[in-house]
Amino acid sequence: MxxxxxxxxxxxxxxxxxxxxxxxxxxxxxxxxxxxxxxxxxxxxxxxxxxxxxxxxxxxxxxxxxxxxxxxxxxxxxxxxxxxxxxxxxxxxxxxxxxxxxxxxxxxxxxxxxxxxxxxxxxxxxxxxxxxxxxIADLKKKNQFYQILSPNPDDQGVWIHQDAWFHLGDFEAGKQDTYTIKKAGNGVYAFVIEGDVTINGQALNRRDGFGLTDIEQLTITADSDARVLLMEVPMIEE
Structure with a gap:
């Protein structure tokens, strides 16, 4: 990782x-x-x-x-x-x-x-x-990630011209969820919208960003009530 x-x-x-x-x-x-x-x-x-x-x-x-x-x-x-x-x-x-x-x-x-x-x-x-x-009102789930964007027009959420998946998570303090990479080689950039969380051992606070590569999954634990955006994207170089 x-x-x-x-x-x-x-x-x-x-x-x-x-x-x-x-x-x-x-x-x-x-x-x-x-x-x-x-x-x-x-x-x-x-x-x-x-x-x-x-x-x-x-x-x-x-x-x-x-x-x-x-x-x-x-x-x-x-x-x-x-x-x-x-x-x-x-x-x-x-x-x-x-x-x-x-x-x-x-x-x-x-x-x-x-x-x-x-x-x-x-x-x-x-x-x-x-x-x-x-x-996304009907897509929301409590204490687990839910998809809001993908590469596929037939999938849940909006779609884009890229092998990317975005998920939101609204968590109560103490709750935990695991996210599995959708496409091998992709990385995940986690952005803490509100609250405090720990992702794969890294403590994060409001508006912190945390990028992870060379992983197959990540685990998030909510240290307080929290909201997190996960952005899985190909690790291209421009």
Missing amino acids: KTVLHKADTRGYANHGWLLSRHTFSFANYFDPTRMQFGALRVLNDDQVAGGQGFGSHPHQNMEIISIPLEGDLEHKDSMGNVTVIKEGDVQVMSAGTGIIHSEYNKNKDKEVKFFQIWVFPNQEDVKPRYDQIS
């Missing part, structure tokens, strides 16, 4: 007034050559957007982009004609492919919106751009 630990307070930080963003991996003005990616996982941003503010229209190409809202309402508009709102309990995915232009704004003027923005390198370039969003 090989591991990499990214404590919450070591992340990149940007304060744009309307946007507070913490970057697990190099992004925009934050650059650390040792923190460019974890395999196919390229971006993991923890964003907080002020009321009525947001990201104006901007392009993406050849990237799988996943948004997981934590609080508030985020309005999305794109060049494919989609106008939607995502909120806590939803998962949004875009395959940028040959090119897409979109904007994201806090729909509410009186409260913040908080969400994770995640980028994954695709295994196919120049695909037709695609947008989807789902509610």
Whole structure:
């Protein structure tokens, strides 16, 4: 087993007034050559957007982009004609492919919106751009991981052009679960959304990231009530 630990307070930080963003991996003005990616996982941003503010229209190409809202309402508009709102309990995915232009704004003027923005390198370039969003309310399970993303359109959750699987876990203190790697050679990046957990002997706290490679499974124990995102991805190099 090989591991990499990214404590919450070591992340990149940007304060744009309307946007507070913490970057697990190099992004925009934050650059650390040792923190460019974890395999196919390229971006993991923890964003907080002020009321009525947001990201104006901007392009993406050849990237799988996943948004997981934590609080508030985020309005999305794109060049494919989609106008939607995502909120806590939803998962949004875009395959940028040959090119897409979109904007994201806090729909509410009186409260913040908080969400994770995640980028994954695709295994196919120049695909037709695609947008989807789902509610995960009916997928949730207590004290065990449940799938929210996979490579297969027929599987549970959203899908992307990559051999990647994302799972969420909502745990009560003292509970334990084991996750088994879906594809040999893949690694898993665990991100603690809330609470304190121990994964394969490593104690982790809120917003810590922990990457594991050369494993077949991992075991998580909740040291408090906790929520964890597991991102299994191929260990590619860019």
